[in-house]
Amino acid sequence: MASKFPAPEDFDEQFLTCAICMLNYRDPKILPCLHSFCRECLQEWAAKQQPLECPTCREPVRLPDQGVDGLRTNFYVNNLLDFAAAKKGAEPDHEVVAEETLKAEKDAGKFHRKRHCPKHKNQELVFYCESCNALVCTACTVVDHRPGKDHNPVEIATVTQRRKAELLGLLQDIDPRLKKIQDAVKEVDRKISILIPAKEAATDQAKAYFRKLADLLQKREGEILSQIDEQCRADGKALQAKKEAIEFELAGLTSAQTFCQQAVEHGSDVHVLEVGNQVQTRVETLLAKELDLESDWSEFQFVENTTVVDVKKEVDNFGVVKTNVDVSKCKVAVKPAVRGFQCVAELTTLNKEGRPCFTNSKSVKAKMKNPSGKNLPTEVQMKSRGLWEISYTPEVAGNHSLEVKVNSQQVAGSPFDVDVKGNPVLTIGEGGSGVGELIWPVGVAVDKDGNIAVVERGNKRVQIFDKDTGQSLRSFPVEGENPHSIDVDSEGRFHVTSWGENSGLRRYSKEGELLNTLKPDCMHDPHGVTVLKDGRMVVVDRTQQISCLLLQPDGSLIREIGKGQLQGPAFVSVDESRDVLLVTDKTAHKVFAFDLDGNLKFDFGKEGDNDGEFRKPNGVTTDPAGNIIVGSAEDGRVQVFAPDGTLKQKVGPVKGGFASGVALTPDGYIAVACFRGNCIELYRYM
Structure with a gap:
């Protein structure tokens, strides 16, 4: 229901302040979005900004042919300014009623600036021509808006009552919408309140998970290093024993060689004949002996059963940040692509209800391959809530392949065929x-x-x-x-x-x-x-x-x-x-x-x-x-x-x-x- 104007002392000064100049309104004009600003402020704003937007809500504004002057004047604000000025002992901008009466009353809603006809300056606007949708004075009903087939002037009070009834109906429609929006604000506030706790919980879980992975890797590292040590010790003992056996054979043969050489070079005839048979027997025995001189050890080494490259490919699967994104509902729109130009595809991330849903940039991956299978660099950027742009510049024409993943899962339809055309397309x-x-x-x-x-x-x-x-x-x-x-x-x-x-x-x-x-x-x-x-x-x-x-x-x-x-x-x-x-x-x-x-x-x-x-x-x-x-x-x-x-x-x-x-x-x-x-x-x- 409509309520009475509050008393001037209850007015919020901000309500009477222009959001551009931060001063009390001067000739306030109403934009289609129902935000008001000083006429001069709007004129300056419109001169600087094209296309024109509301300074408050950024709603696009299309000015009437008369420019800012063609916008409606906010007489409601003017009335409040007059009332507030009178209560403070100042003169209102325009005469409304007797000053004594104005100051004696407490209800600002009873006072309004007089509206005069722009054509007949001494005449008040008391009629409304329904055919022309225009406020007119008594003189206008005689000259320009004479009752007939083209004009239908009606007393303002009659039209106002009907219009108020329509506005009251709109007010009733506003209430449920307001409640819905207010409930949405409360829900957002609730989610904001649990955002940090959710972050902390997810952070703790991620750290614990990756600590376990790190522990497993560290444990496996210790086992492998222990195996290497054990193998090294065992092989060292075997090689040392082999070395000693070979050195024993080497010593025996070297000794026989030295004795034989001494006998030949320095022995007397009698001495050679005395030991010759013995030396010959010893040397022949050593030379005829089967020797195992080959070591049966081959160098051990560490082998990557799972390569670092393979692990790197799987790292993306080592946990994900789960969001409300339903990958099965995500959509990719491939835009026409032309060789040598930056081209785009658009990904829309959706939740279970099919509504656009935000997710972090790390969870969206795209890979493009040209007709020969060569990877083509891609860049993924979030354009708005739930909308992502995948950009790339193809170097050749022909059929390319675009793979898109969200949370390490393929989007439905991925990989997508992209027909890159030459120019002309x-x-x-x-x-x-x-x-x-x-x-x-x-x-x-x-x-x-x-x-x-x-x-x-x-x-x-x-x-x-x-x-x-x-x-x-x-x-x-x-x-x-x-x-x-x-x-x-x-x-x-x-x-x-x-x-x-x-x-x-x-x-x-x-x-x-x-x-x-x-x-x-x-x-x-x-x-x-x-x-x-x-x-x-x-x-x-x-x-x-x-x-x-x-x-x-x-x-x-x-x-x-x-x-x-x-x-x-x-x-x-x-x-x-x-x-x-x-x-x-x-x-x-x-x-x-x-x-x-x-x-x-x-x-x-x-x-x-x-x-x-x-x-x-x-x-x-x-x-x-x-x-x-x-x-x-x-x-x-x-x-x-x-x-x-x-x-x-x-x-x-x-x-x-x-x-x-x-x-x-x-x-x-x-x-x-x-x-x-x-x-x-x-x-x-x-």
Whole structure:
């Protein structure tokens, strides 16, 4: 239920304070999210921040046409400020009621600033025109809001009671939602309260587990070292005994050798004859003796039954941090991949209920292999709660394999096949007049459904292709000798130019029905065309006017742009968010940038084959970041420039070496009409 205003002394000063300037509100304005700020503060905030967001809740804000002044005034806060000021002995900003009465009352809810009609300054707003949703005064009901079929002024009190009843109904709907949110806050608080104890318990368990593993390893190390010692001692004794036996044989043979040698060299004839037989017998016996001189010991060594590499592979299984993630419910979305560009796959970690669930970064692993089985570096980053981005840059085209694990378990469907494409990623059409075939595609645009619309000069038709598969969806014939350029307006209608005989700008329905033909006196040789959000059009008149014609939706001329500066204009594009009209000039080999008032802002390019130079620049468009994409007619290059005209990147050359119209698909690919190649090519860039 609604409650009375609290007494001024009960007001929280923060309630009357602007969150931007931290002072009491001055002309408070209400944003759609119901947060209020000073009018001047909001104006300064809006001037600094684009796109505009609420300073408190960061909710996107779309200002009315009148800007901040078009926002509702928070009269509730104004009333409280007046009441509080009067109670403190200060003068309110505006007269409300007699000051004595104001100071005598205790209920702020009884006092409101008088609301006067902005048109009839001396009249209070006492009626509400239901047809116009506007507060009006008595004079307005006589002049601008006279009762009748177009206006229905009703006394404010009548409408207010109905509106209050509606708001009371909303208040009743708010209560259960508030309770649900409050319960959720309590549950979060409960989980926060057990977070540290849970961490400590998990830490203790992990330490105990790994201590046991360390103890087992240490015990095994002791056993192995003991075996080595025992083996060394046993082998040492055996080798020593063997050495002693061999040395005994060596001593006997050496002694016999010495005696025999002495007898031969120094014995007398009598002595030789006396001992000769004995020496001969001894030596012959020693020489004939079977000796075992080989040791039967081979060097022992430590053998890794389980290698360190194998253990390292298994270490990930030595315990995990168990979370609420249900690996069987986790999902991986593989995004289109193109060789040489950073590509991504998205992992969503979900709990048992299928809701996004946070887990620590160490628990998410990804491994990518190229077609030859070589590992490709990957990087895993958490983008938001439960959403992870797996990025990689493939070096070759072909089928790659992506393995994704969470908590050492394979995600369902892993490993995933990733088809890495080359650039262009898709080629649409081939030469011919049949369905899906093209002859001299010159202009290209993207329709309201995101599909690719192509103007064929050779077949004198517009053909629509599916942007993902390249399949032909439909086509319709167009009039004029040389159809050239195409664009789509905010209602999905096609605008097609043609030059030569029966030239003009023709507007077709989404189904391809000719709606009307525009050929104002100022337009003689229409080539490039672009349509603004409000229905105005810019058409390139190439050979007679040699300028860009800014036209009203009915085809009437607003102004010429580039007259006397352009030499051979071809295609045109307008970046309305930056008030930049871009036109390619095939004769000057440049791109010119004007504002819609016709002022030259800058130009860039010159004739040449180097990066940033042109050979007859042709199709042009811009992307959401303001980058300028230009195709060249003579060499087929497509170059991407920063908003100031600085070269950033190039792709191509396109098939046939003649880039005509260019457009940007909703998923960020450049669609190029390959005039001589009789196809449309889609390129990844950036």
